[in-house]
Amino acid sequence: MNELIFGIPAQYIALAIMGMVYAVIIAEKMNQAVIALVASSLAIIFGLLNQEQAIEAIDFNTLFLLIGMMVIVGIMKETGIFQYVAIVAAKSVRASPRGLLAVLSLITAVFSAFLDNVTTVMLIVPIVILLTEQLKLKPFPFLLAQIIFSNVGGSATLIGDPPNILIGSAVGLSFMDFMVNMGPIIIVEIMVMLVVFDFFWGRHLSTSMRARAHLLRYEPNKALKNHGLLIKSFIVLGLVMAGFTVGHNFLHIETGTTALAGAALLMFLDGFGHNLSEKNKKAHEAFHEVEWDTIFFFLGLFVVVASLEHTGLLALAAGKITEFTDGDFTKTGMAILWVSTFFSAFVNNIPFVATLIPVIESMGDTFGHGEALNPLWWSLVLGACLGGNGTLIGASANVMVASFADRAGHPINFMKYLILGLPLTLLTIVIANIYLLLVYFM
Amino acid sequence: MSCKEALIPTSIHIAPDQTVKEALHLLEENHIRTAPVVNSAGQLVGMFGLHSLMEDLLPMAAQIKDGLTDLDFIVGGAPGAAKKIRKVGPKLVKDHMATDVSEIVLNPETPLLEVIRMLTRHGSPLPVVEEGSMKYVGIVSEQSCLHRLHEILAEVEKEEELEKSQK
Numbered sequence: 006m007n008e009l010i011f012g013i014p015a016q017y018i019a020l021a022i023m024g025m026v027y028a029v030i031i032a033e034k035m036n037q038a039v040i041a042l043v044a045s046s047l048a049i050i051f052g053l054l055n056q057e058q059a060i061e062a063i064d065f066n067t068l069f070l071l072i073g074m075m076v077i078v079g080i081m082k083e084t085g086i087f088q089y090v091a092i093v094a095a096k097s098v099r100a101s102p103r104g105l106l107a108v109l110s111l112i113t114a115v116f117s118a119f120l121d122n123v124t125t126v127m128l129i130v131p132i133v134i135l136l137t138e139q140l141k142l143k144p145f146p147f148l149l150a151q152i153i154f155s156n157v158g159g160s161a162t163l164i165g166d167p168p169n170i171l172i173g174s175a176v177g178l179s180f181m182d183f184m185v186n187m188g189p190i191i192i193v194e195i196m197v198m199l200v201v202f203d204f205f206w207g208r209h210l211s212t213s214m215r216a217r218a219h220l221l222r223y224e225p226n227k228a229l230k231n232h233g234l235l236i237k238s239f240i241v242l243g244l245v246m247a248g249f250t251v252g253h254n255f256l257h258i259e260t261g262t263t264a265l266a267g268a269a270l271l272m273f274l275d276g277f278g279h280n281l282s283e284k285n286k287k288a289h290e291a292f293h294e295v296e297w298d299t300i301f302f303f304l305g306l307f308v309v310v311a312s313l314e315h316t317g318l319l320a321l322a323a324g325k326i327t328e329f330t331d332g333d334f335t336k337t338g339m340a341i342l343w344v345s346t347f348f349s350a351f352v353n354n355i356p357f358v359a360t361l362i363p364v365i366e367s368m369g370d371t372f373g374h375g376e377a378l379n380p381l382w383w384s385l386v387l388g389a390c391l392g393g394n395g396t397l398i399g400a401s402a403n404v405m406v407a408s409f410a411d412r413a414g415h416p417i418n419f420m421k422y423l424i425l426g427l428p429l430t431l432l433t434i435v436i437a438n439i440y441l442l443l444v445y446f447m
Numbered sequence: 448m449s450c451k452e453a454l455i456p457t458s459i460h461i462a463p464d465q466t467v468k469e470a471l472h473l474l475e476e477n478h479i480r481t482a483p484v485v486n487s488a489g490q491l492v493g494m495f496g497l498h499s500l501m502e503d504l505l506p507m508a509a510q511i512k513d514g515l516t517d518l519d520f521i522v523g524g525a526p527g528a529a530k531k532i533r534k535v536g537p538k539l540v541k542d543h544m545a546t547d548v549s550e551i552v553l554n555p556e557t558p559l560l561e562v563i564r565m566l567t568r569h570g571s572p573l574p575v576v577e578e579g580s581m582k583y584v585g586i587v588s589e590q591s592c593l594h595r596l597h598e599i600l601a602e603v604e605k606e607e608e609l610e611k612s613q614k
Contacts (some may be wrong), residue, residue: 071471085517088515088520127513131508131513132507132508132515134507134508135507135508135509135515138506138507138508139506139527219523219527222523223520223522224520224522225520226520227520228517228519228520230517321588410513412511413508413511414505414507
């Protein structure tokens with residue numbers, strides 16, 4: 006398409022708009038949702054696409070999945086279940102610092118696989134700060150582990166990390182597809198990281214018996230706040246998981262519908278037995294748990310990426326990439342893994358993944374469409390999610406942990422993190438690379 | 448009716464580089480819970496009170512923003528909190544006072560009704576400073592405010608009686 010807008014080729018305008026989004030995100034001068042909305046408005050005003058096409062470009066399945074999970078988790082966290090699990094785990098290792106580092110890391114990895122990474126660290130880091138203070142331990146290795154394990158765990162499932170939701174929804178990869186393909190490698194990555202953390206930090210940690218005895222007196226049951234709500238939450242969560250797996254495979258219910266239906270059911274159950282004004286208040290609070298800025302960030306990005314796509318620019322980029330990798334499937338997969346790793350380490354991985362999805366889709370002309378492209382998608386998932394560990398600004402969870410560390414008077418600076426985080430990231434990517442080569446590219 | 452009518456031009460204040468222990472002693476001696484912290488230039492720089500001390504006794508995880516919202520599950524935490532009193536005693540007031548005073552300061556010209564609103568929202572006492580220079584003038588408390596209102600009521604009643612007798 007060589008359309009001209011005010012005498013300028015449409016492609017240049019689309020590129021300038023996308024460039025502006027990246028520049029503003031990197032410069033951290035504006036809220037991400039606002040810039041995404043400004044950019045998508047410009048794309049429509051300049052006529053790169055009309056409103057109808059813009060609405061068509063919005064992946065509502067992704068938005069519904071995000072909104073549904075945000076509501077469910079928002080209600081669930083009121084029950085104190087997450088603190089409960091962390092305290093039980095701490096007691097299960099008899100409050101030994103070495104064991105504590107391992108169980109808190111593991112909990113974060115598992116929670117991150119099923120919850121948003123930022124939500125996970127917001128729930129677990131305060132407990133980490135409490136337990137390390139009680140045991141008079143330096144919180145740094147624990148906080149570093151929180152970052153690394155949240156990003157590693159998040160890679161494992163469809164709902165663990167936004168890039169996965171984006172890819173899964175756009176390409177039609179299911180919850181089970183993610184479990185089967187990403188589950189095993191992420192379990193390996195978690196085990197390797199547990200060993201690494203134990204070797205460098207865990208085995209050197211020590212504390213007094215007195216401090217440990219104090220921690221062993223904690224009563225985790227007291228952390229549980231609302232038993233009725235807890236049971237309702239578990240029922241809904243079970244149904245949602247069943248919906249993601251069985252419902253998706255046999256009834257062909259999309260994940261967005263499942264998550265939103267789950268949120269609706271939990272809100273219904275939560276309000277049960279209360280009068281209308283209390284019901285309204287509860288529903289209002291539940292909707293308040295949705296991070297609307299994240300939702301509008303996605304919404305804007307979908308439109309901006311579609312405007313790039315409409316100008317034929319992304320197909321052009323796909324052509325250039327396959328040219329660069331000599332049309333070799335393995336080389337292309339490795340290029341996607343490593344480029345997305347380095348990209349995600351420095352910029353928010355969401356716009357990058359959103360842009361790369363149509364690029365990889367149009368590589369189907371070279372490599373075959375549908376399932377033939379799956380190895381490339383797994384390369385993108387692993388690069389984009391694990392790459393987030395590369396720097397302190399690589400993922401929102403990292404920024405959140407750093408901000409907690411700051412508030413608690415144990416700041417983690419960019420370089421201190423980079424020196425340790427980057428080698429750990431490279432290690433996880435090398436392992437991912439071996440896995441991809443052995444399983445998909447041989 | 449403005450703030451200055453209810454003002455207590457108290458001279459009781461704490462210097463930022465006094466120790467927490469000294470400051471607590473001063474509060475106890477004067478039977479008060481909170482006192483303004485004033486620097487050598489006479490400007491208000493913070494408020495120090497039993498409330499600030501209580502905050503310091505909590506585990507860090509409960510002090511920070513978005514931190515733990517309940518500590519129900521911690522059994523036997525009292526000795527730890529008690530030991531923290533010993534720890535903060537020799538520290539300087541400036542590191543343990545509430546510094547975000549811009550939200551709670553009044554000035555002599557603040558209308559009395561706004562003073563009452565501020566007292567109900569932010570607690571008592573509240574510091575009064577000269578607008579702009581932040582120069583410390585005194586405090587208003589719930590008591591001083593009520594005292595002034597009683598005086599006003601007496602005046603109003605006198606006027607009402609006067610009106611009645613004229614009819």
